[in-house]
Amino acid sequence: MKYPKLRELKEAVRSLFSRPYTNDFPRQPHKPFERFRGKAQFSQEQCIGCTACVQVCPARALEFQDEVANGKGKRTLTIRWDICIFCGQCQANCPTEKGITLGNEFELSKTEERNTMRQKIEKELVLCECCSEIIAPKDQILWVARKIGPLVFSNVSLMLFYLANLGLSGTGHLQDKQEGELKRADRIKVLCPRCRREAVLKS
Ligand code: SF4
Ligand code: SF4
Incomplete structure (x- = not known):
């Protein structure tokens, strides 16, 4: 017969006089650790x-x-x-x-x-004010605008949307939409990348 190791015996005796490692769940609610x-x-x-x-x-x-x-x-x-x-x-x-x-x-x-x-x-x-294509969520555009600060004025759609949100310009010309090619005036609208490209190249 093998005798228990001294280390294990010491641990067993110590646990008799110490508090249990487990908690009293569900009587005592478990408190999750940090993270x-x-x-x-x-x-x-x-x-x-x-x-x-x-x-x-x-x-x-x-x-x-x-x-x-x-x-x-x-x-x-x-x-x-x-x-x-x-x-x-x-x-x-x-x-x-x-x-x-x-x-x-x-x-x-x-x-x-x-x-x-x-x-x-x-x-x-x-x-998109011309083709109704989804551009992005409003909150995402405003978050990007706040993040890049003055660089917002380097992108027409971003600038127009940002100014409209401040009440300094208008958007929402869908009702003015006309069939056919985009016109020069359409460049001053909030456009999806495809319409922006068409408006710049063809107008
Ligand atoms: S990435 Fe998906 S699975 Fe992982 S925590 Fe978030 S929702 Fe749950
Ligand atoms: S902002 Fe965060 S939570 Fe919301 S859609 Fe993007 S990744 Fe998901």
Whole structure:
């Protein structure tokens, strides 16, 4: 028969007189450690709708859908908690760093339908004033404009949209849209890259 090692015996005796390593869950709620990766949630204010998080999500727990109707566009971003693996890639790659964050919440099991385990947020889309093509979410354009400062005046569409947002110019000439080639005046509109190229080359 082999005798226990002295080190193990010492550990066993010590544990008789020390507090347990485990906590008294569920009577005593578990307190996650610092930097714990729990439930991920979008922030309506901090998210700019760029979809970078959707591109990097390995579990495809993030989705987006664009809708255009009556000259208005909206992007819906969805996170599905039932398939999220809490890897934190979405938060790590979010350009605003606060658009989506992983909190401390870890008790996500439910008896309800799976489709209740999701969060949706909506972002207004900016459309090309000539062809109605989606350009980007409004919040994303304004975020870029603030980021680059005076360089905003180097891009006509960006400048016009930024000034319109400050109430210093108007946008939304979709109702003036005419069939056929773009005219010289169309250059002073918020345009998608294709219409911008056409307006510059053909007018
Ligand atoms: S701002 Fe962040 S959270 Fe919002 S869509 Fe972009 S990457 Fe995702
Ligand atoms: S934590 Fe990972 S799996 Fe969950 S939404 Fe973010 S990127 Fe996707």
